[in-house]
Amino acid sequence: MTLLTLRQMSLSRNGRPVLHGIDLTVRPGEFIGLLGPNGAGKTTLLRAALGLLKAGGHSSLADLDVARRAQAAAFLPQNREIAWPMPVEAVVALGRVAHPRGATAADRAAVQRALDALRLDPLRRRDATTLSGGEQARVLLARALAQETPLLLADEPVAGLDPAAQIAVMQLFRDLAAQGKGVIASLHDLGLAARHCTRLLVLDAGRVAADGPPRAVLQPDLLARVFGIAAHLSEGPDGMIFQPLSLCPAAPS
Numbered sequence: 001m002t003l004l005t006l007r008q009m010s011l012s013r014n015g016r017p018v019l020h021g022i023d024l025t026v027r028p029g030e031f032i033g034l035l036g037p038n039g040a041g042k043t044t045l046l047r048a049a050l051g052l053l054k055a056g057g058h059s060s061l062a063d064l065d066v067a068r069r070a071q072a073a074a075f076l077p078q079n080r081e082i083a084w085p086m087p088v089e090a091v092v093a094l095g096r097v098a099h100p101r102g103a104t105a106a107d108r109a110a111v112q113r114a115l116d117a118l119r120l121d122p123l124r125r126r127d128a129t130t131l132s133g134g135e136q137a138r139v140l141l142a143r144a145l146a147q148e149t150p151l152l153l154a155d156e157p158v159a160g161l162d163p164a165a166q167i168a169v170m171q172l173f174r175d176l177a178a179q180g181k182g183v184i185a186s187l188h189d190l191g192l193a194a195r196h197c198t199r200l201l202v203l204d205a206g207r208v209a210a211d212g213p214p215r216a217v218l219q220p221d222l223l224a225r226v227f228g229i230a231a232h233l234s235e236g237p238d239g240m241i242f243q244p245l246s247l248c249p250a251a252p253s
């Protein structure tokens with residue numbers, strides 16, 4: 001069973017190639033960290049996979065009609081500002097729009113599960129526009145969770161969150177994967193990715209530079225070549241420990 005298949009996905013913007021022939025299969029149980037420097041193509045890949053950007057090649061999600069796509073995958077976009085002056089619980093309930101029956105007991109239970117997962121119950125009646133940036137980010141993630149889809153695509157889900165919330169979100173994604181769902185999350189924190197993801201996909205200038213388990217991917221030569229950094233890597237009691245140390249000297253041109 002697969003949750004997402006991309007075959008030879010390519011995309012140009014303003015005549016400049018941004019993705020070059022990406023192949024990817026996501027299966028239940030996988031929490032994939034989508035890594036790469038700024039501009040590598042992570043957001044573009046997520047949006048093209050969902051059919052929000054038109055791309056060459058094949059995406060199993062982009063082929064679905066809108067209603068079925070919303071039942072197959074939820075998306076947390078990079079922009080986290082909430083513009084609607086609505087209570088938090090109403091924003092989270094928007095995640096249920098893809099479920100045709102509307103406000104049933106099942107919908108209310110899904111909204112409650114999402115509020116609990118993001119520890120938002122104390123804020124549920126607050127106007128969402130009055131929350132802090134990190135709180136708004138958690139509300140939008142709860143909205144995506146309330147969709148209760150087999151696959152979640154999240155664009156920088158831990159950006160702007162405090163350390164406890166970052167770890168909680170990574171553990172939540174790991175738990176979703178353990179329950180048989182799939183998660184793809186673009187991430188810049190390689191330490192969190194190393195510790196929590198089951199698989200890492202590294203993009204470099206629109207191409208897959210590495211794809212595999214964290215300890216196989218985060219090798220010194222890849223870190224130097226793609227990210228331009230040296231790092232300390234070791235095996236901790238509960239997973240890998242990754243500590244960025246220094247910039248690599250620039251290669252002679």
Ligand SMILES: Nc1ncnc2c1ncn2[C@@H]1O[C@H](COP(=O)(O)OP(=O)(O)OP(=O)(O)O)[C@@H](O)[C@H]1O
Nearest residue numbers: 013014018036037038039040041042043044045186
């Ligand atoms: N609307 C656009 N028009 C032209 N080029 C674009 C557009 N959107 C993105 N790009 C280019 O596509 C490339 C990939 O951008 P993308 O946002 O996918 O990168 P990213 O890996 O998500 O980066 P970041 O880590 O900074 O969020 C970049 O070079 C960017 O400048």
